[in-house]
Amino acid sequence: MAASTLSEVARLAGVSLATASRVLNGSSRKPAEDIAERVREAADKLGYVPNAQAQALAKSSSGLIGLIVHDIADPYFSAIARGVQEAARQQNRMVLLASTSGAAQDEKEAVAAFAARRADSIVIAGSRSVRAEDKQGNIELAAELDRYCRNGGHVGVVGHPVVGASTTEGYHVVEVPNEELAADLAAELAATHEGEFLIVAGPEGLYTSDDRVRGFQRGLADAGRPAAGIIRTGFNRAGGYDAGPALAERIKASKERLCIFAVNDVMAIGVTAALRPEGVWIPRDATIAGFDDIETLRDFRPALSTVHLPLEDIGRLAAGDPDTAPVSGAVKLRRSTETPVEVQA
């Protein structure tokens, strides 16, 4: 990647480097219009493209914003990515992408790479965890992030603060009221569902999952219902799918209809998919609700009850967009938790 340089432009236009820079790359000092015109012509003729690396080096600001997700092809993350991307565009920045599968070690490396590129800010989506096996990774990640912040970096975190961060300086946490919303969901479900509840949760220690479980249980308690049983599995579609057989058995054994709360939509989808071949139909034999309201749900049948989260806005907020309203979710009851007519009768 070589290209014509600013000094070539300056020479062709017969002006100094400084003047050319002032004309082409914005400065508080505006050279005279005739000179400016000459410079622009020269730049055009040479096909000059400013070297952002050199600019970044000279200005010590890169115009880069780093985004860390578990998996860019996951609808939850890609929605957030879209928001980040839009915010970046508005701020005239570019997005640097890193997918990590959620491994703290990889996230640490991504942060280091972003720091090396002198990204102005880093957005880290995907839930943090306090599980023992993640401990070492979390410590290293936190150390890397802290260092980045100490050097003037800016970190936007979705959901929960980074585990083990030694400071809040430079961190900007986009709060997601997971617990409250889960409680709301439980309250609304309890209003129409008479029977038992069951939670399909992610691994213990995963903040997002834990918050939603806690909120749901609180909502049930407030409605005078007994606490729901909990099945733990992976925090993704595969996890939901794996939980299917056990759930099917439980549903068939129970005389009353079960209401399942999967702590996120992709898990709910996985559960539903696994239940279908077992002959368990939603909402005929059991009802189910998810969380997130990912775009995929629009075409998923039965329409899935869930809690709507403004994922794009979350991305925008994490990217530091000031014009975006704070996160507020809303319960969306759909067909997957409707009581079928036959049963009502």
Added chain:
Amino acid sequence: MAASTLSEVARLAGVSLATASRVLNGSSRKPAEDIAERVREAADKLGYVPNAQAQALAKSSSGLIGLIVHDIADPYFSAIARGVQEAARQQNRMVLLASTSGAAQDEKEAVAAFAARRADSIVIAGSRSVRAEDKQGNIELAAELDRYCRNGGHVGVVGHPVVGASTTEGYHVVEVPNEELAADLAAELAATHEGEFLIVAGPEGLYTSDDRVRGFQRGLADAGRPAAGIIRTGFNRAGGYDAGPALAERIKASKERLCIFAVNDVMAIGVTAALRPEGVWIPRDATIAGFDDIETLRDFRPALSTVHLPLEDIGRLAAGDPDTAPVSGAVKLRRSTETPVEVQA
């Protein structure tokens, strides 16, 4: 973003800049082990993070790979993005992301921005078009890309060559056998479907759409079937949805069952969604097939017949991964084109 610099490390370790550089950032010359150790210690103590911008400037190679998609939250693009990301990771590069909604003007700007960042290569996904209204945009985009290539850049294009490129130098087109695969699909469908066919296509001039239409018609002709009618609409879910009412009318008016070919999956999904409230059921009242086999289909009911495309591999190939096999698709017939038992009887 300030941080400790190499010269600080060098000073602390009591060595020269050159030596520190050789130790820390890989060079053919390896300093003695005791010195190297001193340098590493110093770097560690200072929390040194090499400045990739400066490295890029000095080496004139940025380790960046630019990715242009229409919409990162579209499952088609996010699958490709995943592939690109993986390839980048293997090559020890980072992905720069740009979403453009398919506007040639925006794509041009994205290319310029990537060029400014001296990206080593650019991957441009999303189909090109020869529509009149895109002409000016295409010309400018091609000019920008050509310039980028002339300066030594490397462009990976998914599907079709860039319209108006004045050279093939630097371009690497990932060929997708859209036409052949569409013909295969038509052949397989014609084997079981007796009635009429109808194509829901994107706007005329969109390469990908046109190729698939042409292939499908050829496949029908080879099977001795009359050419299918064509409905043109947007090349996305909304387009498919919009085509719904007209399709429903047609289906209701026809005595024999219609087989619909939507030129991509999201359009097929849109069509199906729009048909449902009209009381038209797939595959009872009509059958439908899509194209791409996006991951979303896994949980879409009725299971959608489609043509599988290895989207991640396509991304990897476009990103210049040498170990990935060339693109080969395959027809996947699923429930959405099955002839229902009642009708067979």
Added chain:
DNA sequence: TTGCAGCGGGAATGCGCTTTCCCACATACG
């Protein structure tokens, strides 16, 4: 002992740009 290759480390240059500082000139005022 001298000469030479070979090795390891350092000084210095340049990558392409921004920005400070300086200077020449023009204008205004006393």
Added chain:
DNA sequence: CGTATGTGGGAAAGCGCATTCCCGCTGCAA
């Protein structure tokens, strides 16, 4: 007419690093 005040352009000093070139040293053969 001389000095204060701006105005606009240029020279040069970095930004942080890779790399070329150079130099002093060691070890070996002559």
